[in-house]
Amino acid sequence: MxxxxxxxxxxxxxxxxxxxxxxxxxxxxxxxxxxxxxxxxxxxxxxxxxxxxxxxxxxxxxxxxxxxxxxxxxxxxxxxxxxxxxxxxxxxxxxxxxxxxxxxxxxxxxxxxxxxxxxxxxxxxxxxxxxxxxxxxxxxxxxxxxxxxxxxxxxxxxxxxxxxxxxxxxxxxxxxxxxxxxxxxxxxxxxxxxxxxxxxxxxxxxxxxxxxxxxAPKELHESGTVQQLRVGASTGISPEAFQGMVEFMEDEIEEKWGRRIKIPVDKEGSDILLIHNSGEFMSWIENPVAFAIVFEAAGLSWTLSSEIYGYEATNYGTWYDDVQLARISLKQVEVARKLKVKKMVMAECGHAHKGLIVIADRILLDEMNFPRESFLPLLEELVCGGKLELDPQKNNFPVTLHDPCNFVRLMGIVEPQRRILRKICPQFREMEPHGVENYCCGGGSGFAIMSSMNFKEWRENISSRMKLKQILEAFNDVLDPGIKKYVCAPCSNCKGAIRDILASNGLWERHSIYYGGLVELVANAMVAMKKPFIDWEWH
Amino acid sequence: MGGLILFIFYGSILFFILTTALRVKKCIDAPVHLHWELYKGSSIYESTEWWTKKEITFGEKLWSMVLDLLFLREFYHRNRRFWYPLYLFHTGLYLLILWHAWLFIRAVVADIETASIFGWVWGTFSTLLTFIGGMAILIMRMRDEELKVHYPPVHYVKWVFLLLTLIGGVYAVDLHFKSSIPSLLKYVREQVTFADFEHKLRPAPAPALHVLFASVWLIYLPFSHVYQLFFRYYHYLRWDDVPNRKGGEIEKRVREHLERPVTWSAPHIQSGKQWREVASEMQQPPILDSNR
Known part of the structure; x- marks a missing residue:
């Protein structure tokens, strides 16, 4: 009682x-x-x-x-x-x-x-x-x-x-x-x-x-924005280390796709500068790998940047400090200007979308007011516009979509991700509620990276609890561990928070509930892939 | 006494106009803020090269505001239980405000004696709706555990006073003016045209009391939540999707702010420099805060 x-x-x-x-x-x-x-x-x-x-x-x-x-x-x-x-x-x-x-x-x-x-x-x-x-x-x-x-x-x-x-x-x-x-x-x-x-x-x-x-929390300030302004990325990745990661990505691409490509880096005058959350390179390198495969397969003119500030989309200032927000936004745009690309495209990172495309919009003046957009409408054009040869049967497993708050409620990007999933995932099912009514993953506003003392446990068991409930409800008819299931979370921080609640509740081991980004599903559905892109190995 | 009531009544009208003007000025003078937006559904960001797309027009925003104010749509969708009394109350109140406006106009522009009973029906019906809604809100505010949370005591006083004002109105119209619209219009005409000043200085208690109550509401109105609802729709507030365009008004206004000094004191800020300098600063000082 x-x-x-x-x-x-x-x-x-x-x-x-x-x-x-x-x-x-x-x-x-x-x-x-x-x-x-x-x-x-x-x-x-x-x-x-x-x-x-x-x-x-x-x-x-x-x-x-x-x-x-x-x-x-x-x-x-x-x-x-x-x-x-x-x-x-x-x-x-x-x-x-x-x-x-x-x-x-x-x-x-x-x-x-x-x-x-x-x-x-x-x-x-x-x-x-x-x-x-x-x-x-x-x-x-x-x-x-x-x-x-x-x-x-x-x-x-x-x-x-x-x-x-x-x-x-x-x-x-x-x-x-x-x-x-x-x-x-x-x-x-x-x-x-x-x-x-x-x-x-x-x-x-x-x-x-x-x-x-x-x-401010150490993870957001000292190891976050201050570190990013000092060395270029909140993860501490240096330009040299980044180059090494790109080479590793090329190996991965060859293994999965069967084609050896040269990932464009610092290619001046490209149409697109793609910016990832640098956490992807550290924890989920398959995500930038999938982007590279999809963009190359679609024949886009694109590049990554190895310049300091150019390979990091995050801007933790969005969550706690206007000055740091402004400083980082300006640095990121400056990289794109120098590269003379036509536009910046933000990859799977929710707060980077909201921070640079929406919030910073009114502090970017004159030549700094540089075209910036989300990867989602672009990916939709590739998937739904017939630019890629796709076989939805390759994704014939239950998939549900977590809506990062920054995409839906805070930016109004609601439908492209759904149209993509309906096209390539025959067993796509919505969480309830979803879209602009979605629930936060519990890792928003920096929570996903904050781990001071007992805060991580607080996050996993309280702030992420509603998301855990939604995921279980979405898969309630397929809990059998023989059926592999995929929580699509197209945002780095959301992915981190969802990974932690799945892990701490043993849901991968006991019920085969896996997680990952959106573009991985697109790469997995590509007919030309030599091996399945999603390897269902927990990390 | 009559002079005092006159002073309060006309004074409250003046106060209402001045305060409203000041509030509007405060809103217009407010610095343009960063694009901090919420979306009810799909936005222009669902398009590639969204900056070439047309944003929502002022007319569309205005229409949305009118529908929200008239039907309290947000409450209808989000808190239906509370919407019922709120809707009754606000519909009654809007009708009552319109009725007062009608009284003022009708008293001046047409023959008073020909006024039909329609005016009385309108006023009584509106008062009844407002009273039922207001009473229901007060009861809910007193009994519902959620609605009691953080509700300041002064707001209970406000609701009781509002109900008293409505009762005072009914008393004045139905007992003092004996439900006669021509008598009421005659009284209103005296107020509007400043005729029969002697009569005004020695007013009958019932209409005087109602006028006094109304004056208090006029003084309160510019600080009420109804006003907040209006300001929410002001051009640069919520549901505003206006991108910063090169050479546009937003850019012009932001540029002025960038010349201002940053006054925040934490060590990483570098207080005293202009916003423009601080934002483009490359160096990050040590994080140590000597005062901690």
């Missing part, structure tokens, strides 16, 4: 205690369908060690995404609170925060507290409706801090317009962590009848912490 849960109030955010506001137990979690329905239940994430608890802030939910060190004394706490307030003032200033001021103000002012958004949030639902994960929880706290400390409303008005929130260090520390319990999928914003974007409020909070206080 479930224990009665303590009611969490908005004011609890400022409780001056190291004890987490909530501790999530196995019984709290959203139930999963078969075959995981009857599995032994375990708590979603382990407690931090005593040493970790002593050193790092984890008083939100016992999880640490940021490895945020505890202040040494009261004076340091006060200083940090003061810096938070200065950052908040900047966030609300049209001069300091011109890049997002208008939608932020709209989102702060328009919420009618109808809670329509709550049922849209996969984290809130998966956690068993934990109050602190409700999309409006962090927004409402921020709103009330603004009313009290920035607008300086009097005591009576503060009381009338809502409960008083005390701005102390525990409030700031918990808000910092809370900004990283939302994957910015913006499903809540899509649901909001008034257009209030709780996802944006979460991102703006992240930005405040990064741009004013220097607080």
């Amino acid at each position: 479930k224990a009665k849960r303590k009611k969490i109030r908005l004011q609890d955010i400022s409780l001056p205690t190291d004890e987490p506001l909530i501790t999530i137990r196995a019984d709290d979690l959203m139930p999963l369908p078969p075959p995981l329905a009857r599995e032994e239940k375990k708590d979603p994430y382990p407690s931090l060690s005593e040493e970790q608890k002593k050193r790092y802030e984890s008083s939100l939910d016992g999880v640490s995404a940021l490895s945020l060190p505890k202040p040494r004394n009261k004076e340091e706490e006060e200083k940090l609170v003061e810096r938070f307030l200065r950052g908040l003032e900047k966030l609300l200033s049209p001069n300091d925060n011109w890049l997002f001021w208008q939608p932020l103000i709209q989102s702060l002012e328009s919420c009618v507290r109808c809670q329509t958004c709550s049922d849209a949030c996969p984290v809130y639902l998966s956690s068993g409706n934990q109050e602190i994960y409700r999309p409006t929880y962090r927004s409402e706290i921020l709103r009330r801090i603004i009313n009290k400390y920035i607008k300086k409303r009097g005591k009576i008005l503060s009381k009338l317009t809502g409960d008083d929130i005390e701005l102390n260090w525990p409030t700031v520390a918990r808000l910092a962590e809370l900004a990283y319990r939302c994957s910015l999928c913006r499903r809540c914003a899509q649901r909001c009848p008034l257009g209030s974007d709780n996802g944006l409020i979460g991102r703006e909070l992240r930005k405040l912490f990064s741009q004013e206080m220097g607080i």
Whole structure:
């Protein structure tokens, strides 16, 4: 029997205690369908060690995404609170925060507290409706801090317009962590009848912490954008290492396709500069290999770049920092300009699509306003326009499609991927819901690459839980391990998150549920392939 | 007392106009923000070379806004249970606003004595719809666990006051003016034409109270969520798919911002330099934050 849960109030955010506001137990979690329905239940994430608890802030939910060190004394706490307030003032200033001021103000002012958004949030639902994960929880706290400390409303008005929130260090520390319990999928914003974007409020909070206080997850900042700006890629791949990978790709192509080709690299004046998430070269090299096969088979004029910044599509700034977002976008476009290509095509990386094609659009001026597009419409033209000889029977196994939020809800690319799959996969079946109503993979906004302390377990068992449920439901009639199944996830981060939930639940070993990108399915369906492109080997 | 009511009434109208103008100005003056968009379905990005395609027109956006405002379509699709009372309330309210506009126009442009009972039916029906919807919303807000979450106490006061305003209106029309539209129109004409000032200074309590209530609403309206709904559709807000074109208006406006200094203080930002310089900066300083 479930224990009665303590009611969490908005004011609890400022409780001056190291004890987490909530501790999530196995019984709290959203139930999963078969075959995981009857599995032994375990708590979603382990407690931090005593040493970790002593050193790092984890008083939100016992999880640490940021490895945020505890202040040494009261004076340091006060200083940090003061810096938070200065950052908040900047966030609300049209001069300091011109890049997002208008939608932020709209989102702060328009919420009618109808809670329509709550049922849209996969984290809130998966956690068993934990109050602190409700999309409006962090927004409402921020709103009330603004009313009290920035607008300086009097005591009576503060009381009338809502409960008083005390701005102390525990409030700031918990808000910092809370900004990283939302994957910015913006499903809540899509649901909001008034257009209030709780996802944006979460991102703006992240930005405040990064741009004013220097607080951001190490994986996104130090090993992410800073590393990318220093060495060219967030994975740390150097131009020399990249060249080596290209040679390896050529070997792979020869083995699978039976043809030795020279992958075009730094070919000036090509029509297309194709940019991959560099994580593909490290973890899923078959994806760039499949692109190369398909583009060569279709006779496209294309190239990769081995220039620093030219072989990395990611831009983690999209998730937490406007300055880093702008810096990386400019570097990427500069590479394309130098190569004198006609356009940049983003490969299977969702946030790179949204970041460079949509968000950065208004900071790319003059010659930097360079043509940029998604690979999806191009691939659709190749597959559905008869440019490739394809045999759908080669893909005659159950396939379902995960919609990366950045393609669908955040960019409006909904149909090309479906038309491709209907053409080449006879057993294609949709997840429910899908398209612009899809659920996040749980790895969005950097979660897929964040693994501080117990955060990975939190992600796998809470933020990815809804996706796991959807995958199992999509394959519920073919769970027999004798039938190989494919989750198509055309985004690097989504792929990483899905890999982790399939692995941690043993779904490949026990039920033959595999995962991969979209272009691999196209290559697999090509008549001219010497060997099956998909090798069904777990990695 | 009558003078005070007059002052509040005309003052509230002036306040309403000025505040609305200020809000519109704030919206127009807002800096162009980055393209942070949500999509209800397929967009131009489904095409190769999308930059050559035509984006959605202003007329289409306007039509979408009108349908949303009239039918509260978003609530209908997303929160049907709450939509029922909201729809009753808003339909009643729109009809009531139109009815007041009709009263003001009818009182001035045509013979008052010939006014038919239609005006009374319209006003009463609208008031009834608004009252039922408003009461249902208040009850739901008090009883439904989800709708109670984070709902500030002042909004309960607002709903009670709204219901009192409606009751005050019914009292004034049906008891004071005895449901007579010609009597009501005569009163409205006095207000609109500034005739019979002496009468205005010694108003009857029922219409005076209703006018006072209405004044409070006029003062509140520019801060209400209905206004927010309108601003959501402003050219550079949600559902806006306007790409930045070379030499276009967006580029011009963004260019101004790039000359501004970056004021954020974290070590990697390099505060004080212009946006243009900071964004094109090659060097990344150490990550160490000395204050932590």
